[in-house]
Amino acid sequence: MKHVLVILLLCMIFYMNGGVFTLGHKEDASMTLSGSCIEKEREALLIFKSHISFSGDSLDDWGDKEEKKDCCQWEGVNCNNHTGHVIKLDFRLMQLSGFISVSLGDLTSLTYLDLSSNNFTGNLPDTVWQLPNLDFLDVSDNSLNGNIPEFTLRSSLSHLDLSSNNFTGDLPSSVGQLLNLDHLDVSHNSLSGKIPEFTGCPSLSHLDLSSNNFTGDLPSSVGQLLNLDHLDVSHNSLSGKIPEFTGCPSLSVLDLDSNDFTGDIPISVTRLLNLHYLDFSHNSLSGNIPDFSGYPSISNLDLSDNKLAGNLPISVGQLSKLEHIDVSSNSLKGVISDLHFQNLTNLTYLDLSFNSFSLELSSIPSKLETIKLQSCILGPSFPMWLKNHTSFKYLDISSAGISQSIPSWFWDHLPSGLSFLNISSNELKDVLPDVTTDFDNYPGIDLSDNQFEGRVPMLPSKLAALNLSGNKFSGNLSFLCHIDRALTLLDLSNNSFTGSLPDCWSKFQEYLTILNLSNNNLSGKIPSSLGLLSHLQALYLRTNTFIGELPVSLSNCTKLRFVDLGDNKLSGTIPAWIGERLTESYVIVLRSNAFSGSLPEQVCWLYNLQLLDLSNNRLSGNIPECVGNLTAMVRVVGSGDVMVSHFYSSSARTLLVTEQALNPNKAICLQEFNCREAPIEALAKALFTDIALVAWKGKVREFGRTGLKLLKSIDLSSNNLSRILPTSITSLVDLVSLNLSCNNLHGEVPKDIGRLKSLDSLDLSGNEFSGSIPSSLSWIDGLGYLDLSNNNFSGKIPPPKLQLFDSSSYSGNPLLCGLPLTRKCGPDTGLIDKNEDDEEDDKLDENEVLKWYYIGMGVGFAVGFWGISGAIFLNRGCRHFLFAALSHVNNWIYVTLVLYLRKFKRF
Numbered sequence: 001m002k003h004v005l006v007i008l009l010l011c012m013i014f015y016m017n018g019g020v021f022t023l024g025h026k027e028d029a030s031m032t033l034s035g036s037c038i039e040k041e042r043e044a045l046l047i048f049k050s051h052i053s054f055s056g057d058s059l060d061d062w063g064d065k066e067e068k069k070d071c072c073q074w075e076g077v078n079c080n081n082h083t084g085h086v087i088k089l090d091f092r093l094m095q096l097s098g099f100i101s102v103s104l105g106d107l108t109s110l111t112y113l114d115l116s117s118n119n120f121t122g123n124l125p126d127t128v129w130q131l132p133n134l135d136f137l138d139v140s141d142n143s144l145n146g147n148i149p150e151f152t153l154r155s156s157l158s159h160l161d162l163s164s165n166n167f168t169g170d171l172p173s174s175v176g177q178l179l180n181l182d183h184l185d186v187s188h189n190s191l192s193g194k195i196p197e198f199t200g201c202p203s204l205s206h207l208d209l210s211s212n213n214f215t216g217d218l219p220s221s222v223g224q225l226l227n228l229d230h231l232d233v234s235h236n237s238l239s240g241k242i243p244e245f246t247g248c249p250s251l252s253v254l255d256l257d258s259n260d261f262t263g264d265i266p267i268s269v270t271r272l273l274n275l276h277y278l279d280f281s282h283n284s285l286s287g288n289i290p291d292f293s294g295y296p297s298i299s300n301l302d303l304s305d306n307k308l309a310g311n312l313p314i315s316v317g318q319l320s321k322l323e324h325i326d327v328s329s330n331s332l333k334g335v336i337s338d339l340h341f342q343n344l345t346n347l348t349y350l351d352l353s354f355n356s357f358s359l360e361l362s363s364i365p366s367k368l369e370t371i372k373l374q375s376c377i378l379g380p381s382f383p384m385w386l387k388n389h390t391s392f393k394y395l396d397i398s399s400a401g402i403s404q405s406i407p408s409w410f411w412d413h414l415p416s417g418l419s420f421l422n423i424s425s426n427e428l429k430d431v432l433p434d435v436t437t438d439f440d441n442y443p444g445i446d447l448s449d450n451q452f453e454g455r456v457p458m459l460p461s462k463l464a465a466l467n468l469s470g471n472k473f474s475g476n477l478s479f480l481c482h483i484d485r486a487l488t489l490l491d492l493s494n495n496s497f498t499g500s501l502p503d504c505w506s507k508f509q510e511y512l513t514i515l516n517l518s519n520n521n522l523s524g525k526i527p528s529s530l531g532l533l534s535h536l537q538a539l540y541l542r543t544n545t546f547i548g549e550l551p552v553s554l555s556n557c558t559k560l561r562f563v564d565l566g567d568n569k570l571s572g573t574i575p576a577w578i579g580e581r582l583t584e585s586y587v588i589v590l591r592s593n594a595f596s597g598s599l600p601e602q603v604c605w606l607y608n609l610q611l612l613d614l615s616n617n618r619l620s621g622n623i624p625e626c627v628g629n630l631t632a633m634v635r636v637v638g639s640g641d642v643m644v645s646h647f648y649s650s651s652a653r654t655l656l657v658t659e660q661a662l663n664p665n666k667a668i669c670l671q672e673f674n675c676r677e678a679p680i681e682a683l684a685k686a687l688f689t690d691i692a693l694v695a696w697k698g699k700v701r702e703f704g705r706t707g708l709k710l711l712k713s714i715d716l717s718s719n720n721l722s723r724i725l726p727t728s729i730t731s732l733v734d735l736v737s738l739n740l741s742c743n744n745l746h747g748e749v750p751k752d753i754g755r756l757k758s759l760d761s762l763d764l765s766g767n768e769f770s771g772s773i774p775s776s777l778s779w780i781d782g783l784g785y786l787d788l789s790n791n792n793f794s795g796k797i798p799p800p801k802l803q804l805f806d807s808s809s810y811s812g813n814p815l816l817c818g819l820p821l822t823r824k825c826g827p828d829t830g831l832i833d834k835n836e837d838d839e840e841d842d843k844l845d846e847n848e849v850l851k852w853y854y855i856g857m858g859v860g861f862a863v864g865f866w867g868i869s870g871a872i873f874l875n876r877g878c879r880h881f882l883f884a885a886l887s888h889v890n891n892w893i894y895v896t897l898v899l900y901l902r903k904f905k906r907f
Helices: 001-016 026-034 039-050 102-105 173-177 218-223 265-272 314-318 407-413 478-484 527-531 552-556 576-580 601-605 625-629 643-662 680-687 705-710 727-731 777-778 836-874 877-906
Strands: 052-054 077-079 086-090 095-097 110-115 119-123 134-139 143-147 159-161 166-170 183-184 190-194 207-209 213-216 230-232 237-241 253-255 260-263 276-278 300-302 324-326 331-336 349-351 356-359 370-371 395-396 420-421 444-446 454-455 464-469 472-475 489-492 496-499 512-514 519-525 538-540 546-549 561-564 569-573 588-589 594-598 611-613 618-621 691-695 699-701 713-715 720-723 737-739 744-747 761-763 770-771 783-785 794-796 814-815
Touching: 039 052, 039 102, 370 576, 527 552, 576 601, 601 625, 625 727
Parallel strands: 086 110, 095 119, 110 134, 119 143, 134 159, 143 166, 159 183, 166 190, 183 207, 190 213, 207 230, 213 237, 230 253, 237 260, 253 276, 276 300, 300 324, 324 349, 331 356, 349 370, 370 395, 395 420, 420 444, 444 464, 454 472, 464 489, 472 496, 489 512, 496 519, 512 538, 519 546, 538 561, 546 569, 561 588, 569 594, 588 611, 594 618, 611 713, 618 720, 713 737, 720 744, 737 761, 744 770, 761 783, 770 794, 794 814
Antiparallel strands: 052 095, 077 086, 691 699
16 A cells, blocks of 8 residues: 555656656756746757748747747747757748758757758758757758768668758768668759668668669669668669569559669569559660569559560450550550450550550540550551540540541540540541530640641630641631630641731730741731730741731740741841840741841840851841850850750740640649640640751751751851951851851951861852861861862862862862862962873872882892791791691692592593
8 A cells, every 4th residue: 555655646746747757957847847948949949040031920939039938839849848858840831941050950859850842052961960869851842952971870760851952972871771761762853873772771661762863773672671662763874674672572662764774674573462653664674574463453554665575465454453554665566455455444544655556446445534556556447446435535546557537426526625636647638527526625636747638627716736737738727716815836837728827816925835837828928916926936937928028026026936937038138126036046047038138236146046047038248247146056065955955845844834724623744745644745746846947068958856956057158248257157166057158258268267166067169268278177077068169269278188078069269279179289389280291290200109119029028038038047946847837738739639630530
């Protein structure tokens, strides 16, 4: 009974002291009873606050006033109820910015620190890394930088999230020895080096190293982490073979996307019974796709963009939980039949594109929303399995060998939820019927590169993109005025449209980004209402019969990056506003028109310009000295953003944002060219394959997207330009092609033109250039095309590289001499015509050479003969070897002759 009373008394003391026995210092007991925070820690928090900025009233309750003095009551701060020590800081999504103070290191009892989704900059202080009791650290989604330090083996960290920052350097090897680590996320940084071994993390279940610059192999120890559930190393530069995953029975997410892995898919992967997400896409994997029977739980399977061969296993049809399958862009072949889909009742996404599959189907899974079959064999008949399937939202059956007519039921039953339809690059010859479906959203429709003909029928008013290029459509463009304002992409190029442009462009001013009307029979003046398209980034009116001057209203299209109005009948001067207002332009083509007057100096303000083509016009005057200010042609390739590439990606982002604005209830992923839920990006990529016609090495050639990324060209040929070639042009060191042919330029070519190290094509023919050919041209290693013909150059053609070009490169220059021309150069006159005396001199020279050749042969024979003879007579071993060899040769000749004669006698 006595013991029971003692125990009850102790419990009462424990309760009265807030659950803590205070048998130590009296000061600590009073501090605990008060429940207030430690003074040193309160000061540390105030120092932290002084280094940051915040919006709203998120940290207003932090202060020195009596009612705000207890830091345990501050926003985002939690203390131990019994000790008063700060144990948790949670500032997630509080719109904080600035630097993280070293004072946080004074919070030695801190176990939880969440600074995620703010805008902190600078380094994460060492004092934070060294907090002895820290269990949870999340600084993701900030702008922190610097290296990640080594971790001590006694670290208590179980959750570490450094993702979406700017951390650099290696991931320290000690991170693989954190015994309590359960969650590690360093994705979306700039970390490099090799991935460390994770041999000391028995509890690790979540490992995300994606979107960094890691190289080398994926350590085999990763495949032995017993508790690993989530592994993502996508978007790195890892190589080698994929390790075996024999020790990860719990693995459910495995993402190795966008690396350089090679070899076969490991068999052990097929035995991961809990796996539901597998992504091996964008690697260099080879071999066959393994049997799918080992994936009972898988819902996402992505093997796209590899080098896989063979057939798609029929066992895929047994994956009843499969929702997403993508095996596109491989070397797969064979027949896809109903057996491949027999139990795929949950399948919503299917991509078999860019293989050699032949589809023989009677039906497809009823829940399929995305169907991508580009370059598969579906034809010649239109696929009948679409007749009873009206739930698709994304359908791509382009380049599928379909040549028969599209049945009327297809147009009549287009699903109202359609977001993208692509039937391009087939052999369809129909006259399109009216399409009366009232779409819920704003889809993109691509019917390009077929043989559709006749007038364009009534189209749905809700369209975000329309591509009818490469057909035989005719008539005028009045149908455009019935389309809703949301049109973002319009490509009607390569048809037979006639008449003038309609004047209803004002309705598209909010969204229209790409307008391509090239290669038609359109005429009349360019309407001023085109200038209302304030979001226009690319304007293609090439190869029509437009007349008149450029409307001043186009100066309002300040976002224009691509302008191609070539091969028309436009006239007037080239306006100064092109350089003043279109400063974002990368490509300007006005070739083959009737522009006259001088070239305005404002053209030099086009600092982003990569391609300028004003050839075949009536321009006069001089080339502005400021041409050296075209800084995009000064920048070396690789030292900055490639302008054309940036255009494509930024335009695609605009389209995705447009889709999001028009369809606010639709989930949109804004990753460039990698968005499954944003169907408009597929059409964006299709439309962005437009070409630029460039006079290249004496011929007009087409350059698509890949070529334009590297091409930097100036073409002012076939005009009436005069005066000298400005020396500033030699500063355009990244220029690849320069064509000034067929003008009236004169004077000498700048001596340092060899500074144009990137030049591949140079055409100065048909001018009045004089003086010697600059020897610096020989410095240009990559010069592949050169035409200096029909000028007044004189003197010797500089050796050696320039003498390797064909003589036609120098024809029409009567004062030039030396190879490859037949005129020889003299010591004083600069050249000597070849006549009979020259031929006699050549013969004398030839005889002189032959004389010394024979003399050399005689001397060589004498030296060789006496050298060998001396060795034979002076060296006994040498004599023995020589005579033995001669005896062996004699015997071989004798035996061969005997056998040959015996064989001859048989006949």
